[in-house]
Each structure stands twice: as structure tokens, then as C-alpha cells.
Amino acid sequence: MPQFAANLTTLFTELQMIDRFAAAAEAGFTGVEILFPYDIAAQDLYRASVKTGLPIVLINAPPPNWAGGPRGFAAVPGLEDRFRRDFERSLRVAQALRARHIHVMAGRAEGAQALETLVANLSWAADRAPHASLTIEPVNDTDMPGYFLTDYGMAIDIIDRIAAPNLGLQLDTYHAQVITGDMQACWRKVAPLVRHIQIAGHPGRNEPDVGTLDYPSLFAELDDWGYRGWVSAEYAPVRTTQSGLGWLHVAG
Numbered sequence: 001m002p003q004f005a006a007n008l009t010t011l012f013t014e015l016q017m018i019d020r021f022a023a024a025a026e027a028g029f030t031g032v033e034i035l036f037p038y039d040i041a042a043q044d045l046y047r048a049s050v051k052t053g054l055p056i057v058l059i060n061a062p063p064p065n066w067a068g069g070p071r072g073f074a075a076v077p078g079l080e081d082r083f084r085r086d087f088e089r090s091l092r093v094a095q096a097l098r099a100r101h102i103h104v105m106a107g108r109a110e111g112a113q114a115l116e117t118l119v120a121n122l123s124w125a126a127d128r129a130p131h132a133s134l135t136i137e138p139v140n141d142t143d144m145p146g147y148f149l150t151d152y153g154m155a156i157d158i159i160d161r162i163a164a165p166n167l168g169l170q171l172d173t174y175h176a177q178v179i180t181g182d183m184q185a186c187w188r189k190v191a192p193l194v195r196h197i198q199i200a201g202h203p204g205r206n207e208p209d210v211g212t213l214d215y216p217s218l219f220a221e222l223d224d225w226g227y228r229g230w231v232s233a234e235y236a237p238v239r240t241t242q243s244g245l246g247w248l249h250v251a252g
């Protein structure tokens with residue numbers, strides 16, 4: 001079975017962020033991710049990570065928090081300086097947390113110039129941080145209206161064009177289902193580029209076993225394929241996180 005991480009931005013939200021680490025460990029997760037860890041001292045988060053033995057496998061760039069702020073600038077023409085400044089800060093935080101991946105968010109933009117801006121910014125970031133693993137994630141634009149990166153073909157072209165060993169794809173199977181209509185077929189098409197996976201049920205984006213998607217089949221396929229990355233639970237629990245973890249117990 002894959003190794004499962006808890007997204008602490010969406011799970012165990014009844015607890016303070018620092019306390020979510022222990023709850024995740026107790027629930028059986030072996031890693032965590034935090035989308036925007038910028039409002040809490042990095043040393044406190046890292047201490048919680050060490051204490052519980054759960055590595056922080058992913059954070060998002062740039063710094064704005066979950067409650068507000070644009071979802072990135074990497075594709076926004078004219079904001080290259082801001083992108084670079086924010087990326088430097090994300091990099092410092094990722095290093096302090098020993099975070100494995102940094103998801104670089106494209107932001108809201110459109111058109112050919114946005115694509116060139118995204119490629120240029122990602123190339124710069126991949127060069128600037130050769131020891132960091134960077135990801136890009138297609139997101140459906142119903143949930144995030146106006147978001148630039150909503151297409152897997154485009155994401156593959158970008159990764160191919162930049163051809164940096166530290167840049168790869170983040171496959172969020174919920175978004176993949178909304179965007180392509182078949183998240184498992186999508187996995188088969190993009191598998192060699194995938195370095196991080198996020199999961200949720202469809203259509204409600206709740207627990208993986210709530211809704212239409214067949215996760216036991218996907219997990220078996222990941223194993224057969226030899227996927228060695230993390231599978232992170234990024235969903236909104238129907239009731240409490242704890243009461244909805246049947247899928248994890250079955251998978252584990």
C-alpha cells in the first residue's frame with residue numbers, strides 16, 4: 001500500500017495546528033502536509049514533526065494563508081519580482097520544516113503570455129533551488145475560478161519544456177476527476193511525472209470512500225506501478241476526521 005499523509009489544513013481542524021500532528025499519528029498516517037504553514041513559527045511545526053515522527057511532505061508556495069490572498073503568482077505577467085521574493089520565503093520555510101516538496105501555485109491568469117511567465121518563473125525557481133523538489137498541480141476552475149493551470153496536457157508540456165530534474169507533477173485525483181472525468185485513466189497517462197498525490201472523494205470532496213471513486217483499485221494500481229511517493233488525504237470530512245477514517249484502515 002502507498003504511504004499516507006494527512007493534509008493538516010483540511011483534517012483535524014477542530015484542533016490547533018500543532019496538535020493535529022499527534023492526532024494524525026494516532027490515526028495511522030505516517031506523514032503530513034500543510035498548504036500554507038506561514039502563520040506559525042517553523043521551529044514549532046518542525047518540533048511537532050520530530051516529536052510525532054511524521055515528516056512534513058509538502059507545503060505550498062507562495063506564502064498567503066488559506067483564509068485569503070491569491071492562489072499564487074507564478075503565471076501572472078508583471079508579478080515576477082513578487083514571485084521571486086515569495087518563493088525565497090517559501091524556500092526558507094520548506095528548509096526549516098525539512099519539507100519534501102514545494103507546490104508552486106500558478107495563480108489566476110490567462111493566455112499565451114501567462115504560459116511563458118509560468119515557464120520562466122518555474123525555470124528560475126528550479127535553478128534557484130536545485131535541492132528542493134517542486135511540483136505543479138492542475139486545479140479545476142469550478143473550485144478555483146480563473147486559475148491558470150487547469151489542464152494536464154499543459155502541465156506535461158511545461159514540465160517537458162523546463163526539463164529540470166527537480167520539477168514534477170502533483171496529481172490531485174479529485175481535480176483529475178473533475179477535469180478529465182476519469183482520475184484513474186488520468187493517472188495512467190501522467191504516472192512517470194507524478195511525484196506527489198492528493199486524494200478525496202468525488203463529487204463532494206469528502207472522504208475517499210464517500211462518492212463515486214474506486215480508491216482500492218487506484219491504490220492497487222499505484223503499488224503495481226511501483227509508485228514510491230506519498231498519497232495525501234486532502235478532503236473535507238463529512239463529520240469529524242476521526243469518524244471518517246474507515247478508508248485508511250481498510251487501505252492500511
Ligand SMILES: O=C(O)[C@@H](O)C(=O)CO
Binds near residue numbers: 035103139198234
Ligand atoms: O487541491 C488544492 O486545492 C490544493 O492542493 C492546493 O494546493 C490549492 O490550494
Ligand SMILES: [Mg+2]
Binds near residue numbers: 234
Ligand atoms: Mg490538491
